[in-house]
Amino acid sequence: MQENKKFIIPHRGKITKQDRRRLKGHKSFILWFTGLSGSGKSTIAHAVEEKLFEMGVHTYVLDGDNIRTGLNKDLGFSAEDREENIRRIGEVAKLFVDAGIVVLSAFISPYRKDRQFVRNLVEKDEFVEIYVKCPLEVCELRDVKGLYKKARQGIIKNFTGIDDPYEEPENPEIVLETDRETIEECVEKIINYLAQNNYLEV
Numbered sequence: 001m002q003e004n005k006k007f008i009i010p011h012r013g014k015i016t017k018q019d020r021r022r023l024k025g026h027k028s029f030i031l032w033f034t035g036l037s038g039s040g041k042s043t044i045a046h047a048v049e050e051k052l053f054e055m056g057v058h059t060y061v062l063d064g065d066n067i068r069t070g071l072n073k074d075l076g077f078s079a080e081d082r083e084e085n086i087r088r089i090g091e092v093a094k095l096f097v098d099a100g101i102v103v104l105s106a107f108i109s110p111y112r113k114d115r116q117f118v119r120n121l122v123e124k125d126e127f128v129e130i131y132v133k134c135p136l137e138v139c140e141l142r143d144v145k146g147l148y149k150k151a152r153q154g155i156i157k158n159f160t161g162i163d164d165p166y167e168e169p170e171n172p173e174i175v176l177e178t179d180r181e182t183i184e185e186c187v188e189k190i191i192n193y194l195a196q197n198n199y200l201e202v
Helices: 003-007 017-024 041-054 079-098 112-121 136-142 147-152 183-196
Strands: 030-034 059-063 102-106 127-133 174-177
Touching: 017 079, 030 041, 030 079, 030 112, 041 059, 041 102, 041 183, 059 079, 079 102, 079 112, 112 127, 127 183, 174 183
Parallel strands: 030 102, 030 127, 059 102, 127 174
Antiparallel strands: none
16 A cells, blocks of 8 residues: 555646635635633634634634544544544645635644644644633533533543643644633634734735
8 A cells, every 4th residue: 555655646736825815815724723622612613714704704614523423433532543633634624725715623632743733734824723721620510512521420531631631732823711701702812813913814
């Protein structure tokens, strides 16, 4: 199988990423939401998408649970499978960036090296790490999906924050404290960051 890789020759079309961006009227990049289960990643990602959509920005949300029902349904939650989960998502997100689309990725993505891997896939100004920070006890109180309860009972194994670690981002572009800030405040903080750093211009 590895031997056949030498016969793979990528085809380059005439339409470039810059061409697609000009057509859409804005830059393309990844907004990477990371944080514990129940911290608010998906809720905020979709709220930001709605705001960007209103502004005429072409977007798409990649959500952890949704991806695991299709593309990554063959993966479990071991450290190796988590790494492969993020690797695949990173490659998909890179394709969206090349297509001229703003992709909002909402994944626990607990390991720093995996998040750094995705950052390294794209150009310097195409990855915005957003740490959706929320204390474990608050996430457990929310427990919308009942996952923490199952993890505490031993029904779910390798659950981040319980019996598997979460490595906090060391230098995220944006930090949202969802135990203190409303969804509206979080959305405003992200939009302001994008505007102030010229992400919403061609």
